[in-house]
Amino acid sequence: MGGADTLSELTELKYQRMKACAEIQQRSGWRPPYALMTALELQAIELPRLSSKCRRLKNTAVVAVSHASQRYRIYGVTPVVWSFPLDEVMVERQFPCTSPACTWAMFAAYLDLEELIVLADSMMRRNGRLCRTTLDELAAYVHAAESQVRTMQGEGKRARLFPGYENCKRALLLARSGTDSSMESRTRLVMLKYGLDCPQVNYPIVAGRNRKPVYLDLAYPEFKVCIEYDGSHHAGQWLNDTRRRQAIEDEGWQYVQVTKLDLGDDESEEALARRVARRIEEVVGQHVELTARKTILQVCDGRGLRRKPMHEKLHFTPLLHAGNGDGAVFGAASDELDAVA
Structure with missing residues (x-):
């Protein structure tokens, strides 16, 4: 059973992350969207259980760029390259983030199938204040990434789907909206x-x-x-x-x-x-x-x-x-x- 405790904990975590991101933005005018763990925290989405290769991203501000040439060295910021649609949402009119669907797809490279399902559920809570996306939106993003690759391949370019794409397709079968925890x-x-x-x-x-x-x-x-x-x-x-x-x-x-x-x-x-x-x-x-x-x-x-x-x-x-x-x-x-x- 979920409740006010979960909402208050996620809200507290959100404002802690906002404070850290605001400090970074005071030092730099670079504004790529926050991604992965940082995006989840800013959007008050319950965090999944992290694999060992993902834990290093927890104590830093993660941002997404579409090409390696767009990365900059800024203290406390870890850029990751994401060559698929960088859908964005704005948190508190100040913090750009990858959309929930985009964030979920990015996590497919870091989470096992079970945790990918759990994360999808976390984005579709019964509590309207914690519901961030829908199953249709998650599926639409995966389909858009697939269409992008097919278009590029049709143009004779080398392209492949993101790591964990197959698990995203599988997770969509078992994810459920309206959960509490x-x-x-x-x-x-x-x-x-x-x-x-x-x-x-x-x-x-x-x-x-x-x-x-x-x-x-x-x-x-x-x-x-x-x-x-x-x-x-x-x-x-x-x-x-x-x-x-x-x-x-x-x-x-x-x-x-x-x-x-x-x-x-x-x-x-x-x-x-x-x-x-x-x-x-x-x-x-x-x-x-x-x-x-x-x-x-x-x-x-x-x-x-x-x-x-x-x-x-x-x-x-x-x-x-x-x-x-x-x-x-x-x-x-x-x-x-x-x-x-």
């Missing part, structure tokens, strides 16, 4: 690694005396099984979460609570997937078989994404509408991946 995204991906359907994100229900809908972090509405990620909270938040859980269970939902201890290693994640499978078994009265652990790359296999939803394989009549297809069937989108894999 990166840990919820990682929890969702755990289900897929063990052969369960992709749960719905922030599924709305009416619970207790609430007039406004309660949004379940992750849900299998066809089985009325929900998965809620609980971070570290103060006592008041713990009491609210306890009441929330009671209201959800009173509506007949099977509740699975997740903490950071359930994520991060194979053994813990498999145990979590088994807990979810057992809740589904309690509803359908049948055994739910998990698969051997898959990598996210294997999850993205086109054939796997086109499999039947679990309730159909179990010949179970859904208890509630499963939504807009965030589950097992991805349709034509997975066909595009066949040409990439």
Whole structure:
């Protein structure tokens, strides 16, 4: 469950980065767009888990230039070359940044596939104050880069797609808009690694005396099984979460609570997937078989994404509408991946 804590932390990080960038701009009139980690911080986007080759970019101001000849030596600034469209946005009318879609594509060279999916989710939060892009905009940028390369090749020029392009195409299949936190995204991906359907994100229900809908972090509405990620909270938040859980269970939902201890290693994640499978078994009265652990790359296999939803394989009549297809069937989108894999 995301909330004000995430917003305040990202806002604080944003203003720290703005202060550092303002100091740099006082020393230099050079104004290329800020990129990578710096762009995320300035746009208040939750940071992904960094690989070792990306950590060096965290403690410096990163900017993007379209050609190596445009790089300058300025203390505290690290220029990176990006020969694809440098779409820009302006933060606080003072700090040019690569757009969220451009920033996401640039990160494909530094992040593994799972973190690339998590970063895409982070850019499309349910909270309107933290939503920076859409799935269509991410896909459009990748398509624009592909079109640029094809045009150059058609003109007889040497050109190739950016590092991580294939992973961007794959990530678009599993990224979801309307999420609240990166840990919820990682929890969702755990289900897929063990052969369960992709749960719905922030599924709305009416619970207790609430007039406004309660949004379940992750849900299998066809089985009325929900998965809620609980971070570290103060006592008041713990009491609210306890009441929330009671209201959800009173509506007949099977509740699975997740903490950071359930994520991060194979053994813990498999145990979590088994807990979810057992809740589904309690509803359908049948055994739910998990698969051997898959990598996210294997999850993205086109054939796997086109499999039947679990309730159909179990010949179970859904208890509630499963939504807009965030589950097992991805349709034509997975066909595009066949040409990439």
